[in-house]
Amino acid sequence: MLYQYLNGENWRHIWVVGDLHGCRSQLDALLLAHGFDKQQDLLVAVGDLIDRGPDSLGCLQLLQEPWFRSVRGNHEEMALDALAGHEPMRWVMNGGAWFWQLKGVALISARHALKRCEEMPLVLHLQLSSGIVVVAHADYPSDHYAWGQEVDWHRVIWNRERITRYQQGDREEITGADAFFFGHTPLEKQFDVANQHYIDTGAVFGNRLTMVQVQ
Numbered sequence: 001m002l003y004q005y006l007n008g009e010n011w012r013h014i015w016v017v018g019d020l021h022g023c024r025s026q027l028d029a030l031l032l033a034h035g036f037d038k039q040q041d042l043l044v045a046v047g048d049l050i051d052r053g054p055d056s057l058g059c060l061q062l063l064q065e066p067w068f069r070s071v072r073g074n075h076e077e078m079a080l081d082a083l084a085g086h087e088p089m090r091w092v093m094n095g096g097a098w099f100w101q102l103k104g105v106a107l108i109s110a111r112h113a114l115k116r117c118e119e120m121p122l123v124l125h126l127q128l129s130s131g132i133v134v135v136a137h138a139d140y141p142s143d144h145y146a147w148g149q150e151v152d153w154h155r156v157i158w159n160r161e162r163i164t165r166y167q168q169g170d171r172e173e174i175t176g177a178d179a180f181f182f183g184h185t186p187l188e189k190q191f192d193v194a195n196q197h198y199i200d201t202g203a204v205f206g207n208r209l210t211m212v213q214v215q
Helices: 024-033 056-064 074-083 088-100 104-119 153-158 161-167
Strands: 003-007 014-017 042-045 068-070 123-128 131-136 179-182 191-193 196-198 211-213
Touching: 024 056, 056 068, 056 104, 074 088, 074 104, 074 153, 088 104, 161 191
Parallel strands: 003 123, 014 042, 042 068, 131 179, 179 196
Antiparallel strands: 014 211, 123 131, 191 196
């Protein structure tokens, strides 16, 4: 699935959270602190639920929760490639060793959980009363957003060219939506430029996890 459409009218509050990378306990603490109601609220993740942190399986299990959605990150992509027999060492070297250490029921559970990553969209379109919010892992590689538009999917998951330009002082809006949320590039604090918000604040490296309320 390339694009997924969500209507904000179905939830009370909606939050977007940065790269989890196995930091499930940090997420649970944040949800508690923000009074997140699993019956009425929605949490949207920018991808990279797995690898490097202590509880990749716990983060994958979020995909079963009705109150949770996530786009696919490059770590989910590497995991799916590895399970299909392509470049397993690339995943291991980027934090995927946890999977190969599992045995028995835990291994079966992880395989099933990772299979669900195939269903993750690459772009999430949130239709809110305040406007359109777009969530993707690394970038929306176009200067104009349109629902269903063909873009380079590899760059959606991996691209850092845009944020690198911004860090050097460039600034440009992506037209067609009101706000964009990206992860992928670990930063010390949230980086906002034009109508784009980079919210991977490196929770797995000892920094805080960033969660932003959009509704």
